[in-house]
Amino acid sequence: MARKWLAAVRTPIGACSAVLLVLVGALAVLAPLLWGEAAELTDTSAIKQGPSAGHLLGTDSLGRDLFLRVVVATRLSVSLALASTAIGLVAGVILGLAPSVLPRRAGRLVTAAVDIAVAFPALLLALFLAVIFGVGVKGAVLAIGLAGAPAFARLTQTLAASVSGRDFVSAAKVAGVGRIRLMTRHILPNIGEPLVVNATIGAGAALLAFAGLSFLGIGVQAPAYDWGRLLGEGLGRIYTNPAAALAPGIAVVVIGLAFNLFGETAAAVIGIRVPRTRVRERPPPAPAKVARGEDELLVAENLEVAFPGVTPVRGVSFTIAPGEAVGIVGESGSGKSLTALAVSNLIEAPGVVRASRLDFLGVPLLSARPGELRTLLGPSLSMVFQDPMTSFNPARRIGRQLAEVAEAHRGLSRRAAMERAVDRLRAVHVGEPERRARQYPHEFSGGMRQRAMIGMGLMARPRLVVADEPTTALDVRVRREVLRLLSGIRADGAAVLLISHDISVVRKTCSRLLVMYAGRVVEDLPVTATPRHPYTRALLATVPDLDTDLDKPLATIPGRPPGPHEVPPGCAFAPRCALAAERCVREDPALARTAPGHLLACWNPEPPHE
Incomplete structure (x- = not known):
C-alpha cells in the first residue's frame, strides 16, 4: 500500500493534491495557534484600510488584519466542511443499502424518499433544513450533511446493484452469509473507490455550501468567523478593496480543488476497508435429517x-x-x-x-x-x-x-x-x-x-x-x-x-x-x-x-x-x-x-x- 501511495504522489495530480493538502493541514493546525490572537486584535486607527506592507489584504471595520483572519479561518471552514461531508456520506450509505436489508415494502419507501430528495437542488434543500435545525454552526452542519445524503444514497444504490449480481455475492448467499454481513463484507469494499471520490468532491461542495450559508447569515455566527462570513463582510467594499472579498473566495476555490484532486489520487490507491470481527467458537450445525429416505438428497x-x-x-x-x-x-x-x-x-x-x-x-x-x-x-x-x-x-x-x-x-x-x-x-x-x-x-x-x-x-x-x-x-x-x-x-x-x-x-x-x-x-x-x-x-x-473427418x-x-x-x-x-x-x-x-x-x-x- 505504501508503494502505491508513493507512486500516486509522483504523478502530477497526486503531487499537486499532496502539496495543497499539506499546506491546508498545516494552516488548519498552526494558524490559530500562531496568529489567532493577532487576527482578533483591533486597531481603531487602521479601520477599513486597503492593502499595505503592514496589512497584505487591508483591514476590516474594526481595524483587524484581513489576511490573518482568512488564514486563521482555515481550521473552522475545513473542519465544518469535513464534518458535514461525513454526516452526508454515512447517512447516504445507510439509506442506499437500506433497500437491500429491509423488507421489500419498507425498502421501496426508502427508495421513493431518496428519489424525491434527489429531485431538489442540494443548496435549496440545505436552506430548507437550516431553517428547521436553526441558525448557527450545529444547524448548518446538519443541514448541509443531510442535504448531501440523497446523492450519496443514489450512488450507493447504483453501485450496490452493480455488485450484488456478481457471482461472489451469490456464493456468499449460498454460504448462508446474512444480509448485513453481506453488505459490509462483500458489497461495501467493492464500491469504496467511487464513494471516496464522490466524498472528496462532496467535501468541496460542502465547503462552498457552508460559505454560502455563512454569507447569508445562517451559518457561522459572531464572534466566530469562517470564509463565508469574511466574504459577506468584504463584499460591501468590493469596489474600494476587492481583496477583502476575493481572498476568502479564492480560498474556497483552492481548497475545493485540493479535495477533488485528493479524491482522484485516493481512488487509484484505496477502497473502504472493513473492520474485522471476532467470531465466537461454537459447534457446527447438525445436518438436516432426510425425511423421505436416504436415497433422495x-x-x-x-x-x-x-x-x-x-x-x-x-x-x-x-x-x-x-x-x-x-x-x-x-x-x-x-x-x-x-x-x-x-x-x-x-x-x-x-x-x-x-x-x-x-x-x-x-x-x-x-x-x-x-x-x-x-x-x-x-x-x-x-x-x-x-x-x-x-x-x-x-x-x-x-x-x-x-x-x-x-x-x-x-x-x-x-x-x-x-x-x-x-x-x-x-x-x-x-x-x-x-x-x-x-x-x-x-x-x-x-x-x-x-x-x-x-x-x-x-x-x-x-x-x-x-x-x-x-x-x-x-x-x-x-x-x-x-x-x-x-x-x-x-x-x-x-x-x-x-x-x-x-x-x-x-x-x-x-x-x-x-x-x-x-x-x-x-x-x-x-x-x-x-x-x-x-x-x-x-x-x-x-x-x-479423433475420428472426425477434417475434410468435411x-x-x-x-x-x-x-x-x-x-x-x-x-x-x-x-x-x-x-x-x-x-x-x-x-x-x-x-x-x-x-x-x-x-x-x-x-x-x-x-x-x-x-
Missing part, C-alpha cells in the same frame, strides 16, 4: 422459474442421490443455470420459483423460513460458478474468503478457519498454499482461481456441490484437473450437479445425464445408455473427436433454440428436428419412462441402437 418435481411475461424453466423434474454425479447439458438459453440457481435458492425478485416439490435433505425449500434455509444450505450446499474471477471478492484475500465459510458454518475461530483454508487450498492442488492464501484473486491464474473456488465449496463439508460451467475458458490440462477434483468430491461422499454445454465432458464425469431444451428436460438417462432423443444425438454429433464441415444443429417468449405449442425442438411429424407440432410430449432409469420426451425417438 435433492428432489425437484415440476420445477418452474418465471419472470414477468416469460417462464424460462418449465416443469423440470429430477432427483439426486447422495454421492451421485448428475450432469445437465443443453445449448445456451435452455434453462440449465436457472435450474441450478432455483435449487440453490438464488432466484431473486421479480423471479418466482414454483414446484410441486422441491426438497433438499428432506426440507421443502419453498416453504422453509429464511433462517432455516441459511442453516441448511450454508453448510450443506456449495456452488462453483462459471467465471472464477467474478466468483471471488476482488477486495479480499483468497484465504480470508475461504475462512469465512468455516467461521460462519463450522464455528471455527479465525485462526483455525485460516488453517482449514490453507488445508483446502492444498487439497485442490494449489501450490504454496500458505503464501497463496495471503494473495488477492487477481494474483491467481484462471485455473488456480477455479480450483480455489472448489476449495471454498469444500470448507463446510457439503452434501451437494453445484458446478455451473466450471471448465469454461480453461485449457485442456486445467480442465482435466478441475474435472478430476469434482470426481474426488464424490469420493468424500458429496453429490455433484454439473452444468455444461459440453456433453462429452459430462458423459466422462457423471453417472446420469439430464438434457434440457427450451426450459424443460427432454431426456434423462444413464451416461452408459444410448441416447434416443434427436436433440441429444445432435448434441453428440457436434462434438469433434463440422456437424451443426440447424436453426436456433426458441427464446422463453416464443416457445411453440408442440415440441419445442420440432422446427429443427428431421424426424418431426404433424403430431410433434401440435402436442408437447411428456417425459415418460422408456427403459429402467431412462426417461424420454419425444413422439418419434431414434431407434434404441447406435
Whole structure:
C-alpha cells in the first residue's frame, strides 16, 4: 500500500493534491495557534484600510488584519466542511443499502424518499433544513450533511446493484452469509473507490455550501468567523478593496480543488476497508435429517422459474442421490443455470420459483423460513460458478474468503478457519498454499482461481456441490484437473450437479445425464445408455473427436433454440428436428419412462441402437 501511495504522489495530480493538502493541514493546525490572537486584535486607527506592507489584504471595520483572519479561518471552514461531508456520506450509505436489508415494502419507501430528495437542488434543500435545525454552526452542519445524503444514497444504490449480481455475492448467499454481513463484507469494499471520490468532491461542495450559508447569515455566527462570513463582510467594499472579498473566495476555490484532486489520487490507491470481527467458537450445525429416505438428497418435481411475461424453466423434474454425479447439458438459453440457481435458492425478485416439490435433505425449500434455509444450505450446499474471477471478492484475500465459510458454518475461530483454508487450498492442488492464501484473486491464474473456488465449496463439508460451467475458458490440462477434483468430491461422499454445454465432458464425469431444451428436460438417462432423443444425438454429433473427418464441415444443429417468449405449442425442438411429424407440432410430449432409469420426451425417438 505504501508503494502505491508513493507512486500516486509522483504523478502530477497526486503531487499537486499532496502539496495543497499539506499546506491546508498545516494552516488548519498552526494558524490559530500562531496568529489567532493577532487576527482578533483591533486597531481603531487602521479601520477599513486597503492593502499595505503592514496589512497584505487591508483591514476590516474594526481595524483587524484581513489576511490573518482568512488564514486563521482555515481550521473552522475545513473542519465544518469535513464534518458535514461525513454526516452526508454515512447517512447516504445507510439509506442506499437500506433497500437491500429491509423488507421489500419498507425498502421501496426508502427508495421513493431518496428519489424525491434527489429531485431538489442540494443548496435549496440545505436552506430548507437550516431553517428547521436553526441558525448557527450545529444547524448548518446538519443541514448541509443531510442535504448531501440523497446523492450519496443514489450512488450507493447504483453501485450496490452493480455488485450484488456478481457471482461472489451469490456464493456468499449460498454460504448462508446474512444480509448485513453481506453488505459490509462483500458489497461495501467493492464500491469504496467511487464513494471516496464522490466524498472528496462532496467535501468541496460542502465547503462552498457552508460559505454560502455563512454569507447569508445562517451559518457561522459572531464572534466566530469562517470564509463565508469574511466574504459577506468584504463584499460591501468590493469596489474600494476587492481583496477583502476575493481572498476568502479564492480560498474556497483552492481548497475545493485540493479535495477533488485528493479524491482522484485516493481512488487509484484505496477502497473502504472493513473492520474485522471476532467470531465466537461454537459447534457446527447438525445436518438436516432426510425425511423421505436416504436415497433422495435433492428432489425437484415440476420445477418452474418465471419472470414477468416469460417462464424460462418449465416443469423440470429430477432427483439426486447422495454421492451421485448428475450432469445437465443443453445449448445456451435452455434453462440449465436457472435450474441450478432455483435449487440453490438464488432466484431473486421479480423471479418466482414454483414446484410441486422441491426438497433438499428432506426440507421443502419453498416453504422453509429464511433462517432455516441459511442453516441448511450454508453448510450443506456449495456452488462453483462459471467465471472464477467474478466468483471471488476482488477486495479480499483468497484465504480470508475461504475462512469465512468455516467461521460462519463450522464455528471455527479465525485462526483455525485460516488453517482449514490453507488445508483446502492444498487439497485442490494449489501450490504454496500458505503464501497463496495471503494473495488477492487477481494474483491467481484462471485455473488456480477455479480450483480455489472448489476449495471454498469444500470448507463446510457439503452434501451437494453445484458446478455451473466450471471448465469454461480453461485449457485442456486445467480442465482435466478441475474435472478430476469434482470426481474426488464424490469420493468424500458429496453429490455433484454439473452444468455444461459440453456433453462429452459430462458423459466422462457423471453417472446420469439430464438434457434440457427450451426450459424443460427432454431426456434423462444413464451416461452408459444410448441416447434416443434427436436433440441429444445432435448434441453428440457436434462434438469433434479423433475420428472426425477434417475434410468435411463440422456437424451443426440447424436453426436456433426458441427464446422463453416464443416457445411453440408442440415440441419445442420440432422446427429443427428431421424426424418431426404433424403430431410433434401440435402436442408437447411428456417425459415418460422408456427403459429402467431412462426417461424420454419425444413422439418419434431414434431407434434404441447406435
